[in-house]
Amino acid sequence: MIDIRLLREKPDEVRQAYERLGAPVDLAGVTAADARLRDLKNESQTLQAEQNRISKEIGRAAPGPAREEAKAQGTALKERIEQLAAALAAAEAGLDELLLDLPNLPHPSVPVGKDETENQVVREEGTRRQYDFAPKPHWDLGTALDIIDFERGVKISGSRFYVLKSWGARLQRALITFMLDLHTEKHGYVEIYPPYMVRRECLVGTGNLPKFGANLYRDAEEDFWFIPTAEVPVTNLYRDEILDGAKLPIRHVAFTACFRREQMAAGRDTRGIKRGHQFDKVELVKFVRPETSMDELTALLSDAEDVLKALEIPYRVVQMCTGDLSFSAMAKLDLELWAPGCNEWLEVSSCSNFGDFQARRARIRFKEGKDKARFVHTLNGSGLALPRTLIGVLETYQRADGRIDVPTALRPYLGGATTLG
């Protein structure tokens, strides 16, 4: 949620920011709704003040005609206030609806662009290995080694589900533990194991609701929502709290399964394990002071990169242009690893700075000494998404005989094995 006061005080700045975003946004409607709400509020508050005054008088007055007269006045006021209250509630709900649907404002450093074709590759890291054979995609490798079972996955759960088996399951487990150890031991993140089902408010806090409910699974009976990413429960850990400024920055890492409806065109990305309704992810989440958030974004990105560096998988860093920024993000950088088998760059991490957008929705503030409580800035990024990292390992480290070499960093997590299959 953006700061309504910013819109009131510097409407041009806000309008220009949305123009850079290329998002059609009805700011005039918001401004009008805001003005109307404040008018109603003023009127209602004046009446309430009057009513409070009369009620106090009644409390002090001795029984008699004067007291009865005051009561009648109170009744009249009450009726007027009730009429206003209905209009007020409607105005408030209307403004809220408009505000919750407004995307975040892009950071000035974000390059302007219309869509993903105008994202900028910032740099490429690592050198792509040369193969003296034609590298195979992971669906062929996985099937041949009997470590990914696509057919049975579809049998038990339908399309976009698969089963990891034997070394496939173990390799994923090794990657998870390796990533958690790296971030907790080397990067100073505190590990969290959160619930995978959350209340609706949490999704509003992170910006998934009300706008993006179509991509979420939920249990209708209890109104539990399945998390699409650990970002949701972990960010909401501190919802409605005022944190001690001395404790910032707070860094958390969480491994969870993620659930997404992914109502995309049939036929796209259907092969392999690149995109499914359920996938595992190690997620990094930070709560920081506003002044530091862009620096913290750089650090977050670097923490995620360290996973790929340690695994010795080549990758590139891509800066999202304004047109490809997600709804809640103020700035976003992706990490894409090179998958030689499918012959494409695969997004394994998306590192975002949300500014106070989520903090405002979830009311996460911090306070220092006598200063007024301020909203924190929140950031998060994958560190990393498992299925695609698994693809990266399988395809990068494949050998001519179809077996897979184990990256050095991973060997301690696989019982010392140097080759799988």
Next chain:
RNA sequence: GGAGAGGUGGCUGAGUGGCCGAAAGCGCCUGAUUCGAAAUCAGGUUUGGGCGCAAGUCCAACGUGGGUUCGACUCCCACCCUCUCCUCCA
């Protein structure tokens, strides 16, 4: 799932219709005392919003949402959550 108890400020905890945005204690902040500290004493210490250059002032909030009333922390209803016991399970 069944029975009971309960949700008040940073914490403990009082408050059963107006004098309560809320006693008291703890914690914290400022000042006095002290070479300094402890102890002691005095004062201060919730959040959000409207109006205002500001001092300030008004409105709202005692789990949440409704209701009764001129007036609700207090009475009524529903829901959520916590605790205890039983049941059930990993």
